[in-house]
Amino acid sequence: MSLRQSYRLRLQRRRLLIRAFRKRRQLRPVTNRTGKIRRGDILLFATMRNEAVRLPYFLKYYRDLGVSHFLLVDNDSTDRTLQFLSNQQDVSVWHTRAGYKKSRFGMDWMNHLLRVYGDGHWCLTVDPDELFVYPFCDTRPLSALTDWLDASAVRSFGTMLLDMYPKGKLNAHKYEAGDNPVDIAAWFDPGNYLLRRNDLMWNLWIQGGPRARVFFADQPDKAPALNKIPLVKWDRRYAYVSSTHNMLPRGLNLVYEQAGGEKASGVLLHTKFLNTFNKKAKEELTRKQHYSGSQEYLAYAHMVKENPDLWCSHSEKYINWRQLEILGLMSKGNWA
Amino acid sequence: MSTLGIVMLVHTAFRRAEQVARHWANAGCPVVIHVDKAVPSAAYDHFAGKLADLPGVTLGPRYRCEWGTWGIVAASQAASQLLLDQHPEVRHVYLTSGSCLPLRPVGELIEYLNARPDTDFIESATTADVPWTVGGLEAERFTLHFPFSWRKRRALFDNFVALQRRLRVRRKIPEGLVPHMGSQWWCLTRDTLSAILNDPKRSQYDTYFRRVWIPDESYFQTMARVHAKKVESRSLTLSKFDIQGKPHVFYDDHLQLLRRSDCFVARKIWPKADGLYRAFLTDPDRALKRTEPNPGKIDRIFTRAVDRRTRGRPGLYMASRYPNHGWEHGITAWPYSVFQGFDDLFENFGGWLNRTAGARVHGHLFARDRVHFAGDADTFNGAMTDNAKLRDANPKAFLTNVIWNTRGERQCILFSPRDRQAVLHDMVRDPNAQISVISGAWAVPLFKSNANFGDIRKRAALLQKIENEALQLLQAHHVQARVRIWSLAEFIEAPLEPLQAIIEEIAHLPDNRLREAPHMTDLAGFGPFLQRLKNEGMHPYLMGDFPAEARTASAGDRPRKPYLVKKS
Incomplete structure (x- = not known):
């Protein structure tokens, strides 16, 4: 049984890689500066659409952590995204008009770029509204973490996606380019997360937070997954399966300890819920390019009309990673 | 130099x-x-x-x-x-x-x-x-041969060690040396x-x-x-x-x-x-x-x-800690108490418990309609909500979250066969759980209700079945919770002793004694009520023996004997 299972997963991984390889033609290089990548550099991979307003802070945040090169796919933006990215010296950008949904929500493109450029590097795969927080991120650069993971013979680093939201209506504060989105979306749910294990892929399946609380209270099974594995010492044989929720080979999904201890882990601050959200939700509804038939966005659209305030009296205001570690949303593991 | x-x-x-x-x-x-x-x-x-x-x-x-x-x-x-x-x-x-x-x-x-x-x-x-070494090679590092690289040829290294163990290889340590x-x-x-x-x-x-x-x-x-x-x-x-x-x-x-x-x-x-x-x-x-x-x-x-x-933090489940069944080092983060049947027998039991034990007293957290948090709040620590569907999607996670979010403070939870039962499977394995049950007490609200007796009979049969299953679970051999069970009849004989025992575990009592007893609901006519159920063919057995007529009739006439300890 388990032999058959692992063979099936092997085939699935192969299929994903072939699929990614076939989708390479959809990517047109706009500026390819990958020649600048040096051995040991930490790389960041992302797909985006109309994110010009978020990009200045996004790039600054990850540059400060020590990301050396950004490999980005622009999915036919209609704002200044592409132009802005082409002018950045540490960014390589590809353009595509192909469907986001048909490329498995960008993962085919990501898998292809990861396979070509990520091999042997520590690679962060995130969305433009996700900010990576790890233990000691205020005093130690990302390379301290990856050096330590290397020394510990660890290949992948797990996180939970933490939905951040403002207090009050989403459109009450205007987000301007260069602002730290966490200054506006400063609140989060500290302790209402539900965990389960995926017995086939071995990853944890985490749900909860404000989206489960407000948008999916009556259909909790449909609430979005919050488990993510964004940081991986990439190998050309690896492939992400469903977003960065899980990957193959499945051993990479074991970012959690099963015998009672804690492994080191981080958090992705998810700053989706800004005043920009309303417009995005409407656009995605017409494009129908999002997850599970845009069900998530349908739920949002419904709520957006009803003037959502995700904040509740037990929301917690974000301070720093130590706060998240004390709350049990991330862990230092044995990194001290 | x-x-x-x-x-x-x-x-x-x-x-x-x-x-x-x-x-x-x-x-x-x-x-x-x-x-x-x-x-x-x-x-x-x-x-x-x-x-x-x-x-x-x-x-x-x-x-x-x-x-x-x-x-x-x-x-x-x-x-x-x-x-x-x-x-x-x-x-x-x-x-x-x-x-x-x-x-x-x-x-x-x-x-x-x-x-x-x-x-x-x-x-x-x-x-x-000294037990310093990693990998179990302590004295053996001096008595076996290690020709293979541990870093590069791990399998060969391990197999060769295993082989030498089987062959009982023992290198001779040079004379005059004591390995340090x-x-x-x-x-x-x-x-x-x-x-x-x-x-x-x-x-x-x-x-x-x-x-x-x-x-x-x-x-x-x-x-x-x-x-x-x-x-x-x-x-x-x-x-x-x-x-x-x-x-x-x-x-x-x-x-x-x-x-x-x-x-x-x-x-x-x-x-x-x-x-x-x-x-x-x-x-x-x-x-x-x-x-x-x-x-x-x-x-x-x-x-x-x-x-x-x-070991990690007991009672925490998160992206990098998800212990296998039995490896939790404690299922929850902090001791808590579960009371089954008490609020059926006593009027405003929650209020009394709160005054006496100083703990946070919730209503029925696992009620079918919604989560009854303390103070009937609709949200709770950790931004948990009173939504029953969210809770039932993963009752164990709900329980561990409640306890994790309030670690440092004891939670008291009312429970009943009328509630969702799934969480009991995890509670009984939890050394932090103190579970006290008055079996058969669920019959008291039925006895007080004005519903059609046919419906009452059906309801009683169902609740008895559910509670019976719960009791079997609570009495199983693998139980790690602190479990106490009394039948209703047994409990009302001398209610103060068991209450005192439970509260002593929760809170420090001045002079080691309860100052105030909860008010027990009037049970006059309960015996005949049970007899009537029996007559209808539904035998209620979880509440113990209640006389069908004689004593209850007289008990109804004069005030019940006070069971409060004398004030000192």
Whole structure:
């Protein structure tokens, strides 16, 4: 049984890689500066659409952590995204008009770029509204973490996606380019997360937070997954399966300890819920390019009309990673 | 020249090694550096060129140093020999690595050693006495053969060990040696070191240690026991190991910790920890400004780290802690109490419990309609909501979240066969759970209700079935919760005793006695009610024996006997 299972997963991984390889033609290089990548550099991979307003802070945040090169796919933006990215010296950008949904929500493109450029590097795969927080991120650069993971013979680093939201209506504060989105979306749910294990892929399946609380209270099974594995010492044989929720080979999904201890882990601050959200939700509804038939966005659209305030009296205001570690949303593991 | 000589083993981070070598040399200490043979010659030449301006620094003969093998010992031997030959003034030799960092001024170290001219600082203990090692190879590292690389040929290494165990291979330890182990970073006197290097039987010993596992942790440690005049069994180098057996790394944010560690040298320093190198190498005057030493703190931090990695925080389930069934070290984070049947028997039981025990008292957290949090709130700590569907999607996670979010404060939960039962499976396994049940008490609200008797009968049958299953679960052999069960009849005979026992576990009672008793609901006519159920063919048995008529009739006439303890 388990032999058959692992063979099936092997085939699935192969299929994903072939699929990614076939989708390479959809990517047109706009500026390819990958020649600048040096051995040991930490790389960041992302797909985006109309994110010009978020990009200045996004790039600054990850540059400060020590990301050396950004490999980005622009999915036919209609704002200044592409132009802005082409002018950045540490960014390589590809353009595509192909469907986001048909490329498995960008993962085919990501898998292809990861396979070509990520091999042997520590690679962060995130969305433009996700900010990576790890233990000691205020005093130690990302390379301290990856050096330590290397020394510990660890290949992948797990996180939970933490939905951040403002207090009050989403459109009450205007987000301007260069602002730290966490200054506006400063609140989060500290302790209402539900965990389960995926017995086939071995990853944890985490749900909860404000989206489960407000948008999916009556259909909790449909609430979005919050488990993510964004940081991986990439190998050309690896492939992400469903977003960065899980990957193959499945051993990479074991970012959690099963015998009672804690492994080191981080958090992705998810700053989706800004005043920009309303417009995005409407656009995605017409494009129908999002997850599970845009069900998530349908739920949002419904709520957006009803003037959502995700904040509740037990929301917690974000301070720093130590706060998240004390709350049990991330862990230092044995990194001290 | 100084009486202290430094041997430095380097295989990476050459810029840092050069910086540290320069620091030693500037303080007048001769340095012999060994560079791993695996280092490409271009890098080696560059490194050698950088050091050319320092007359006190010499590069020794190169050996291949793979972790856990003889090469490191051979390199230390050759470099020490060179140092002793070239610098007759040296009285102590300190073995360091490229990622070691001197924390205190070199002058202080020299002074310290000059005051102890005959002391060898080398951590050295017999294998029988210390459980340091990782991987289970303790005494065996001296009695088996290890020809294969642990890093590169792990399977072969493991299989060969297994084979030797099966064949009962036992190498003979050379006569006169008692195997000792300890930190590989030592500081030995010239006398001891030359005695080891010039031992007439050295070739025999070397041959033996060549096939010992991790000889760099045992060669000098064992030999020093033969030759040293005065062994001080501790390392002057601060070095902490994690559960994988690799050294903890120090970063810039450890600066204050290292300042107060009171140690002469620390390892391992992250090569990019600019702040540490700047603080300890470039500014000797400031380094002299010593703060109050607090060496224990480093120990505590790293012990906690190991504890977090191996045991974690009980009751926490998160992205990097998801224990398998039975490996939780406690299912929840904090003790809590579950009361089944109490609120059926007593009026406003929750209010009484809150006054008496001072704990947070919830309603029926697992009620079918919604979650009844304390104070009937619609949200709770952790931003949990009263939505029953969210709760029922994962009742165990709901329970562990409630307890985790309020850790430090005892929660009391009302429970009943009318509630969702799934969570009981996890509660009974939980040593933090204190579960008290008055079986059959669910019949009291039915008895008080005005519903159609046919419906009551049906409802009673259902609740009895559910409670019976719950009781079986609570009485199973694997139960780890603190469970107490009384039948309703048994309980009302003497209600105060059990209540007192429960509350004593929850709260400290002044004078060890309850000041106030909860108000029991009037049970006049309950016996006939049960008899009527029986007559309808539904036998209620969980509540124990209630007389069908006689006593209850008279009990209805006069006030019930007070069961409150006399006021003192």
